Structure formats: structure tokens, C-alpha cells
Amino acid sequence: MKYKILRIIILAGMSCALSGCITGGAAFGLGAGSLHETVMTEKKKNAPPPVYGPPQIIYRIDDNRYFTLENYTRCENGQTFYNNKAKGIHFPISPGSGYLFKGRLFWLSSRDDYLAFPFTRDTNKAVCAVSEKGCKNLITVTVDGGKTRRAIDYGYYTKTPTSDTKDYDMVVTDDGFYMIEYSLPDRAPYAAHADKWTFKPSKETIYSHGHIYPGVTGPEYQPQLDFDVSHVVQSKMKCDRRLEPVQP
Numbered sequence: 001m002k003y004k005i006l007r008i009i010i011l012a013g014m015s016c017a018l019s020g021c022i023t024g025g026a027a028f029g030l031g032a033g034s035l036h037e038t039v040m041t042e043k044k045k046n047a048p049p050p051v052y053g054p055p056q057i058i059y060r061i062d063d064n065r066y067f068t069l070e071n072y073t074r075c076e077n078g079q080t081f082y083n084n085k086a087k088g089i090h091f092p093i094s095p096g097s098g099y100l101f102k103g104r105l106f107w108l109s110s111r112d113d114y115l116a117f118p119f120t121r122d123t124n125k126a127v128c129a130v131s132e133k134g135c136k137n138l139i140t141v142t143v144d145g146g147k148t149r150r151a152i153d154y155g156y157y158t159k160t161p162t163s164d165t166k167d168y169d170m171v172v173t174d175d176g177f178y179m180i181e182y183s184l185p186d187r188a189p190y191a192a193h194a195d196k197w198t199f200k201p202s203k204e205t206i207y208s209h210g211h212i213y214p215g216v217t218g219p220e221y222q223p224q225l226d227f228d229v230s231h232v233v234q235s236k237m238k239c240d241r242r243l244e245p246v247q248p
Helices: 161-167
Strands: 002-005 027-029 056-060 065-070 079-084 089-094 104-107 115-119 135-142 150-158 168-172 176-182 192-199 216-221 225-228
Touching: 079 115, 089 115, 089 135, 115 168, 135 161, 135 192, 150 161, 150 176, 161 168, 176 216
Parallel strands: 104 168
Antiparallel strands: 002 225, 027 150, 056 065, 065 079, 079 089, 115 135, 135 150, 168 176, 176 192, 192 216
16 A cells, blocks of 8 residues: 655645644653643542553554553553564653554654654643643654653644644654644545654754754655555554553
């Protein structure tokens, strides 16, 4: 199966092109729980600790490589880990649940060191979702095999960040990743906009305006794309709710 985008055109009804709404290159670290989607609530005294479900595969690349959801109580929370069973690789790639991404993911990369993965805000839990401005969704990036993780944002500010991801395709390759937004529900290529970020490690961690360099450059508008995704075994995130634990 060929995955093609030809003569990408933004519909006149859109308020702005996606590239015009992105703060290009804006990035920040994933340390100290800064990106965890939690609601600040007062913990009950003497409340028992939560029971977590067993690790489960939510996205499979091939027989050896896959992403697992771990430390979760429901499919919508927890952390996402990258795994390569053949090489004994297992590390966190996102502080949130990958299941929240409702778009399609096409993994065409063969690398374990350069990775990008969608970190989607939970509409029901994200504080920014109820703010006047709303949220932007994120992509977590590592260019050193998970030793450090950074993030870039994409799309528009929205009050429904989870459901809005259904309009996106993400394509990850050896040299970067693409975010493709569709303006029509049938994913018509003439109503799509594609941007590319390129993996580019740098010894400089701080760049212009004091931002932390995310390990990628971009976005760059892509007027035409042509991918062969015939070997992709999974394009949508999955989560088995039967594995959600019963809380005490």
C-alpha cells in the first residue's frame, strides 16, 4: 500500500496554516514531572496507594520493537516505554499514555537512538484544557537512545486536545518525523498540510532565547510526500481495558 500526499492544499476556510500556528523550534525538557497531566487535588489521608496494571503493548512496530503502557490505572494514564526485546532495550519515551493519541502512527524507522512519539494532553485531566488559551499537544524526542528527552509542540491551541489528534497522521523515519493534519474527515490529500522535523543532535543544549534545544530542527512544510507503509503492522494505538486494575 502506498501512502501518498500530492498537491497539498489548505482549505480557504481555515483560519491559518498549521505552519503559521506553530511556535517553530519551541521546546522544553521532560524533567521533574513537568509534563505530567495531573489535576491538583488534595490527597485523602491514609488513602491506599494505587494499583497499577501490568505492562501492555499499545503499539507494535515489529516482533521485537514496540511501545508499552506502564504504571497505569486506566488506559488514559500512566507512562509509555520504548522496547527492543532483541537488544534488551527498555526506557521511558513519554510521561503520558500513548493511547491518548487518536490519529494514525506509521513507524518506518529502523533506529533505537532517534525516536519521536506523540504526547497527547488528556482533555479530561489537563489543566490547560480548561484555561482560556487551551492546550497544544506535544511530541517527545530523544536523539541519544532515551538518555534525555525533549519536547516540541504542534498544531493549534485547543480545549479538546485528545480528540483533536484524530485529524493527524504521524510518520517516523530514520532521519526525522512528519506531522500531517487533515481538514476533512475522509483524509483527502488535497485538504492536508504536512510538516517535517529533522533529527539533528547538537552539543549545544541551549539555543536562541534561552530555549532548550530539542534535538530536531523544523518544522519545514512538505508540499509532497510519498511513503510505502505496506509493512507497517499497526497504525492506531490500542489498549486492553480488561487489564485495567480494580482499585482498593
